Amino acid sequence: MNGLYRRTWQALTFRSQPFFSERRSGKYHRDSYDFMKLLGHCRTIRSVQELHAQILVEGLDQNGFLATKLIGKYVELGEGESKMGTARKVFDRLLQRDVFLWNVVIQGYASFGPFVEALNLFDEMRVSGEPTNRYTFPFVLKACGALKNSDKGEIVHGYVVKCGLDLDLFVGNALISCYSKCQDVETARKVFDDMSLRxxxxxxxxxxxxxxxxxxxxxxxxxHAMLHNQxxxxxxxxxxxxxxxxxxxxxxxxxxxxxxxxxxxxxxxxxxxxxxxxxxxxxxxxxxxxARDVFNRIDNKNVIVWSAIIRCYGMHGLADEALNMFRRLEEVGVKPDGLIFLNLLSACSHAGLVAKGREIYKKMEAYGLERNDKHYACMVDLLARAGFLEQAAEFIEAMPVQAGKDVYGALFGACRIHNNLELAKEVGEKLFILDPENAGRYMILASMYEDAGQWEDAAKVRKLLRDRNIKKPAGCSSIEVDRIHHVFGKKDETHPFTEEIFDTIEKLERLMEEDFEPI
The missing domain is CATH 1.25.40 (Serine Threonine Protein Phosphatase 5, Tetratricopeptide repeat)
Known part of the structure; x- marks a missing residue:
């Protein structure tokens, strides 16, 4: 016996003594049907291991139906490495495997990881000569999407076409999802348009x-197209x-x-x-x-719901309401997550509640939550926005991790607000390395130089912007008409009703000129 089966056998030794004594006396025998029923009732990984040991003793470990059920239970109830590790060992020991068994293990990897193992197993399946079916590809494509591996997704898509499953509804849906997660939404749309059934x-x-x-x-x-056409x-x-x-x-x-x-x-x-x-x-x-009315009507409020309402109050400057909601959250016993603290810190920052923000920041430790770059950036913004630029810089120096572009960006923005050119120059040099494609950083520093009358320095920054061929994103306006969102920019003539829009503007201008009476 290898280590896996030795441990499984040991897990059984105490609880299953009656079974073994009956078996040795020839009074008791279980077949695959019995074990299938028993596995269906298992609710803990320990009970699965005990039945697994009995299956080994009965010599039924090569039974395909039992192996499939065992693998499913290990995936369902296992934790950590035992979730897929033990399931894979059961699979590897089988001498004969059908497509259903392959699919079950691939599905497990695609759902719980490591995702790359789903792709490796798919390749192994093809090499073994086992034919795939319409259930194989959705699992493999799910793993491709999770890894954002567009190259592998295209290869799998080729196999789909080769197998004649490109018009299958479930496979088509999996292809759309895969390409979308791989940031190739145009190909996803092409797959959608080519589907004969949706x-x-x-x-x-x-x-x-x-x-x-x-x-x-x-x-x-x-x-809207879904509502009108389907x-x-x-x-x-x-x-x-x-x-x-x-x-x-x-x-x-x-x-x-x-x-x-x-x-x-x-x-x-x-x-x-x-x-x-x-x-x-x-x-x-x-x-x-x-928004508050919707919140009040939700019966089972989880941490995501609380986070949404706290963010709602915070983004509109209602920091006191956001903090009150946080107190209520604590009173009902919901454990906050990092996102809730991020929303609270942001609310305190925009309201100038420095002392309260510090208190919230420290409270993360009490909940055992790990801070990330966004939490640090919020704290820097809290201090710097309130005018404590030196304290913000000291905070960055004391951070346990290397500060990123969000952290320095928060300090840089506050330098503009409080017109601290010296610190802005120092922070700007770091941002030009950490965030070299952000045109706004260059424009802010150039404007600060111009405000200070340092025209040569301003020209150098603008030249650097041109030399690096960094373009500032074009601004745009938007309006919602009859539940349709229209976006347009300066001198934009791409809208399908451009002529009607400009005709209307000209008519309005004439009406304004006619109604205008100079004093």
Whole structure:
């Protein structure tokens, strides 16, 4: 016996004495059907190990059905390395494996990691000559998406086409999700357009893909297309959870209102996931009272819901309300996470509550939470925004990790507010290395030099900007009309109704000239 089976045998020695005594006397015998039923009732990893030992004793370890059930249970109940490690050992000892067994192990790796093992096992499966099926590829594509491995995703896509499964609904949905996570949303859209059959998951996957790739306007437009063109594919809760973040980012209140109305009309339950999305959307659109009403109506409030309402108050300068919500969170026994503390620190920073911000920052230790670069950046912003620039610089020096662009960026912005050119020069040099493509950093420093009358230094910074060919992102305006978000820039003629828009502007100008009466 190897180490795995020796430990499994030892786990059984005490609890299973009656079974072994009966077996030696020939009074008792279990077959694969019995073990399948017993495994179905297992709720702990220890019970699975004990039954595994009995399966070995009975000589049923090569039974494919039992092996599949064992692997599934180890994946379901295991922790850490035992989740996939033991399951893989059971798989490796099998002399004969069918496609279902391969799929179960690949699915385990694709769901719990290491994701690269799912791809390695898929390659091993192909080399062994075992044929794949429509269930194999969604698991493999899921692993490709998790790794953001677009090259491997394209190779797997080739195998899909070769196997004639490119028109399969489930495989198609997996391809959309994979390409979206690999930041290739154009190919994901092409897969969607080529599908002969689509379901709600297909539409949801594309909406999520656009949102993940910061194309919220496309996500909203696609949502409208789903409503207008697909009577058989009505939105479900997953659709709404996918579209609400896009509404929140673009402050598309009309679409958000429609989504909320749809939820009420259909009687859909507003749980933690959907509720937190609604709170974030209303918060971004400035409807704080409605966000609070949604919060109050959620029965089982988890840490994500509390974080959403705290952020809602904080982003609108209502730091006292955000802190009150945090106190309520502690009173009901919900353990806060790092995101909640980040939202609280941001609220304190914008409200100038330096002492309270320090207290919140220290409280993270009491909850055993690890601080990251964003927490440090918030603390620097808190101190520097309030005018304590030297303390902010000392805080950076005392940080246990190397400060990143967010930390120095917070200090740099405060230097502009308080017109501290000397410190801005020092911090700017670091940012030009840490964040060399950010044109705004160069423009701020150049403006500070100009305000101080140091024209040569300002010219050097602007020349550096040109030499590095760094372009400032073009600004744009946006407006929401009939639940559709329109974005346009200066002298923008790309809108399909450009002529009508300019005609209307000219008519308005003429009306204004006619109505204007000089004094």
């Amino acid at each position: 379901d709600t998951v297909s539409w949801n996957s594309m909406i999520v893909g656009y949102t993940l790739n910061e194309r919220e306007d496309d996500a909203i437009m696609f949502f 009577a058989d594919c009505l939105p479900d809760d997953a659709t709404l959870v996918a579209i609400l973040p896009a509404c929140a980012t673009k402050s598309a209140s009309q679409v958000g209102f429609w989504v909320h109305s749809y939820i009420i009309k259909t009687g859909m339950e507003v749980g933690a996931s959907l509720g937190s999305c609604l709170i974030s959307m209303y918060g971004n659109c400035g409807h704080i009272n409605i």
